[in-house]
Amino acid sequence: MPGDVDPILSVDDLRVWFHTDAGIVRAVDGVSFELRPGETLGIVGESGSGKSVTAKAIIRLLDEPARIAGGSISFRGRDMVHLSEAEIRDIRGAEIAMVFQDPMTSLNPVLRISRQMSETMTAHHRFAPAAARTRSVDLLRQMGIATAETVVKGWPHQLSGGMRQRVMLAMGFANNPSLIIADEPTTALDVTIQAQILDLLRALNRDLGTAVILISHDLGVIAEMCGRVLVMYAGEVVEAGAPADLLSDPRHPYTWALLHAAPRLDEAGSGDRRLTTIEGQPPDPHAWPAGCRFRARCPFAIDACAEHPALLPVGEGRLSRCWVTQQGGVLHQPAVSHDFVERDAPADKVPLLAVSGLTRHFPLSGPPRVLRALDGVDLVVFPGETVGLVGESGSGKSTLARLVMRLDTPTAGSIRFAGQEIAQAPQSAIRPLRRRLQMIFQDPYASLNPRMTVGEILEGPLWLHGLVTHKPAARHRVAELLDLVGLPRTAMARFPHEFSGGQRQRVSIARALAVEADFIVADEPISALDVNIQAQVLNLMIGLQERLGLTYLFIGHDLAVVRHISDRIYVLYLGKVMETARAETLFARPLHPYTNVLISAVPVPEVRRAGRRIVLQGEIPSAINPPSGCRFRTRCPAATGVCAAAEPVLTEVEPGHFVACHFPGVVSVGG
């Protein structure tokens, strides 16, 4: 970026305080940065680091009890902190636009798209109503919506998440703003759609010269998009610099931890399966610790860290808030342990779970139609292994999990668990099996009963299955379980809302282990958690597997995580298996075009080599009327006439590697 251009936005020593009953929370505590026209700035950090609050403060979207307690925000020479509410309204949406995380709630469900878009434009008197309507269609087309005329007349509920996010972007760009703030714009989307939206955002930044502030918890997303990165921790910027520098040579231990906590697709899968994590939780925002705020969790802490470090230059265009690196210290690479236990495919064993021809059709009301959520899936899981299940939303992953757990009954097909057929068995016959067959749920906030203490939640299953006969034994076992998942015993008397997401997920795991289950279905168990907490929970699951010999069916949309934990992986698309192989094989030699697309869509925390990505066009078709022949053909870059006529069968191309494609290996990421 040219340094001689005046910044359009400069934030200096910004402080935002929340005045709560429990005291003042200094959510943003002295943040400074500048943004030049056309620049892309990424802000990364975990929940509670203050990144979203910073963004909201810029356009003064703070609600009580949050107040700007100090510092200045200057946007094109105007003092944003002291502008009147009316003046701010003129800037919002016109000169600074904002795109939020949740595309499901940020559009008004009772207004047509055209109305919402035109209102954005006419509100600032830049466009007459008629002009605004034509422009809506143009904008939507610019956002890559092919059927713009139809979409503009429709309602928000008719659109998928990705489409809504495109509409939000179109509204954001409607008044040609000079700055767009995107707060986790792709977090709620599938990787394939995320790749599309990021590409779009990058193109808009390049073509229109709009400056972008992108907020994300995902270093990969930031690295792909941004020219400069701020890393935030506990209300402060702890490191700033170009993504390439930050990623190859982090100068703050927190950046270092973020970088190593997430499993990466571009790293060889050898070595220990455990991830490098930093222990503990972020500090209590009511009282930031004196000295370096990261000290309690920092593996590099020295004596000097008892004093609060300043954000100082540590190299060309780089800033860091760390005593160690400011004195020239180096953050070493984490030791990769090589005492790696070879985990062979147990080829001759009897499968613990064998699913064949599993089908679930949901009849819809109205004209007789069926939603084919799952359409003839075969899957086996051997004792002691981890089987991963990946696919976009709508691929049938969660339906499969619910069927295996018999929370739902399949339309056809068989499920054999430990030799017993359970596909159509009544609940009374399944209840005894529940001691062995357990599940960990996605949402740690909804999967624990809010009115029960952790002790009650864990004791319930013990009494039910007659594992304990008297109260002291139950308490003893609960204490054991809490030890096992790394929670303090005092957790027993507390309620779920007193815990963080990661701790709740530990309770969830303890509940599954309470009945001494040996087979656990984990439905996206870590997707709602921060990167570091994800790594902690993954490590816990891996450790428990090694100690207790557990078998996992692990469902996820994060390919890197699934590859990291799984021995074998199934790739699901529209209710069918596209490809299955051992994890290393699948990622080394993906043969199905869909697998290739999924792998290439994952943002990697490195500066990407050009031309590596295959961006998938369009979205997953409806499972009500799936495409004929190969279900993937409508989005497949290699599809021919054969693909529409005949459905490819799942065939073995090498031992243990099955693929359902007429032209396996034609599309390749060359990985």
Added chain:
Amino acid sequence: MLWAAVAVLAPVIAAHPPSAVDVAHRLRPPSAENLLGTDVLGRDVFARVLYGARTSLTVGFVVVLLASVFGTLLGAVAAFVRGWVEEVLMRLTDLVLCFPPIILAMAIAAALGIGTRNTVIAMLVVWWPKFARLARSLVLSQRSQEYVAAAQVIGFGPAHILLRQILPNAVGPLIVLVTLDLGNAILVFAGLSFLGLGVVPPTPEWGSMVSEGRELVNQWWVATFPGLAILTVVIGFNFVGDGIRDWLDPHARRR
């Protein structure tokens, strides 16, 4: 709440028995002897208002508590079982709810005959569908929560899941409706009594007292004081209900 104390302590506070007829002192204005005057039969209005609190509050509590327990169970079962059970139960509530409540209660009370117990039965019939409706929608929204699936996975049976897992999470709004409805029930009961369908005559009851006094324009105290009693009790319960709602709502509690 003051009224609850009054109802319990009525015999202590009142100087005269509520049904003691003293024709010689009929229709006396309020005085030191009869604080709120006397009615047509010379009964002390003050004493009757106090004793009336007993009848009104008891009936109100009984009706609302029974209706809420009955309605909640039916509504919860409907939401949990779904299918034809839900259809039948919900159409039944529709059937009751499509009549104006007072008219329906009047019809039933008239058919069953005068008397406190019959009136309570009539009001129960009118009252339970409200709770069934609310309970059904609350249970429906809880049913899709993951903790319910988690309980199923553990192996808990449906009765345990409904009663021990779901209902504790649904009671908040129900309790609010109970308190708000107490005032309402007292009002309806007073209304029925006013129309002569409530209590058997000598029993002191606010509605019937208002009814007795409504012709006596010059002896205003006969009808006014029981009327005021009804007014304050209903307002009181509404405040209590609002208070409980605020207390249960985490958003309102934040400050």
